[in-house]
Amino acid sequence: MRILLAPMEGLLDFRLRDNLTRVGGYDECVSEFIRVNDTLLPSHRFYRYVPELYQNSRTKSGIPVKVQLLGSDINCMAENASKVASLGAYGIDINFGCPARTVNRNRGGAALLKEPNLMYSIVKAVRNVVPKEIPVTAKMRLGYDTTEHALVCAKALEEGGAKEIVVHARTKVDGYKPPAYWEWISKITEHIKIPVVANGEIWSVTDAIRCQRISGCKDIMIGRGAVANPALALMIRSEKNQKLPWNEVKMILFAYWKNLEFDMNLTSRAGRIKQWLHYLTRQYQEAENDFKSVKRFKSGDEFTNYFESHIN
Incomplete structure (x- = not known):
C-alpha cells in the first residue's frame, strides 16, 4: 500500500x-x-509553491513531492512541465479535478472532464517533453455533472501516457458532499491498465479499509482526513486507532504558526490556523475550545501567547 498526501488549496x-x-x-x-x-x-513561481525543489524535490523528512500543473493550453502546459522538470521535479501531476468555480470558468480543473480529447492531448504533450525517468500522472473526478464519461476520461489519460491516475470519487457538481462513490473507482480500475489511486472521504482507518475493498485500489490519497487527524496515515498503516495526544498536535500547530510568519501577513496566518483548528474539531474535542478562543484573536501576539501558555 502507498499513501499519498493530497494538496488543499489555501491550507495544505x-x-x-x-x-x-x-x-x-x-x-x-x-x-x-x-x-x-x-x-x-518564471522559475521563482515554481519555487514559491514547491520550495522542496531546492531539496531534490523532497520534504525535509525525505518524502518526494510531485509538482501539480493546471491549465488547458496544450503547448503552454508542455512548456511549463518541461521547465519544472529541468528544476528537478520528482514528478509532474496534472489537475483535472479542481471543482472551484473560478478555475472551471477559465477552462481548468474539472471543467476539462467534459473534453476527454483535450485531456488526452495535454497529457500526451507533457509526456512527450518530460524526461522518461520523471513520472507524469493525473488527478480526475468521476465527471463534471455526471459519471457518463468517467471511463472515457480515464482511458484518455492512460492513452496520453499517464503513469497512474488519482480518482476523486465524486463529480465536480458533488463537490465535497458525502458520500464518495468508491464503487465507481472499481469500474475505472477494471477499464484501464495503469495504477489507480483512490481518493475521497477517507477520514479514518475504517474508511481507508472500506475504500480499498470497494474501489479495488491498494493505494490511497488523503487530504482533509490528514488535516483533521495528523497521524491518520500512520494509523492506516498499523490499522490501529491511536491518535496523537492533543498537546502534541497543538505543538505541531504552534510550529506551523511560527513558520507562517516569515512570508504571510497576519490576516492570512490567522485564517490558516483557524481553518486547521476547525478541521481538527472533527477528531479532537479539545480543538473545539481552542477554536472558540482563537477565532476572536486579532493580533499575532495573542496567538503566540495562547500557544505558549497552553502547551504543557
Whole structure:
C-alpha cells in the first residue's frame, strides 16, 4: 500500500506538508496546483509553491513531492512541465479535478472532464517533453455533472501516457458532499491498465479499509482526513486507532504558526490556523475550545501567547 498526501488549496501547502510528513506514514506528496495560462512561468513561481525543489524535490523528512500543473493550453502546459522538470521535479501531476468555480470558468480543473480529447492531448504533450525517468500522472473526478464519461476520461489519460491516475470519487457538481462513490473507482480500475489511486472521504482507518475493498485500489490519497487527524496515515498503516495526544498536535500547530510568519501577513496566518483548528474539531474535542478562543484573536501576539501558555 502507498499513501499519498493530497494538496488543499489555501491550507495544505509546503509548510503543512512539512509538518504532516514529519509525523510520518506518507510515500509521496502532491503540491498545490500551479496555474498555467498562456505563458512560460518564471522559475521563482515554481519555487514559491514547491520550495522542496531546492531539496531534490523532497520534504525535509525525505518524502518526494510531485509538482501539480493546471491549465488547458496544450503547448503552454508542455512548456511549463518541461521547465519544472529541468528544476528537478520528482514528478509532474496534472489537475483535472479542481471543482472551484473560478478555475472551471477559465477552462481548468474539472471543467476539462467534459473534453476527454483535450485531456488526452495535454497529457500526451507533457509526456512527450518530460524526461522518461520523471513520472507524469493525473488527478480526475468521476465527471463534471455526471459519471457518463468517467471511463472515457480515464482511458484518455492512460492513452496520453499517464503513469497512474488519482480518482476523486465524486463529480465536480458533488463537490465535497458525502458520500464518495468508491464503487465507481472499481469500474475505472477494471477499464484501464495503469495504477489507480483512490481518493475521497477517507477520514479514518475504517474508511481507508472500506475504500480499498470497494474501489479495488491498494493505494490511497488523503487530504482533509490528514488535516483533521495528523497521524491518520500512520494509523492506516498499523490499522490501529491511536491518535496523537492533543498537546502534541497543538505543538505541531504552534510550529506551523511560527513558520507562517516569515512570508504571510497576519490576516492570512490567522485564517490558516483557524481553518486547521476547525478541521481538527472533527477528531479532537479539545480543538473545539481552542477554536472558540482563537477565532476572536486579532493580533499575532495573542496567538503566540495562547500557544505558549497552553502547551504543557
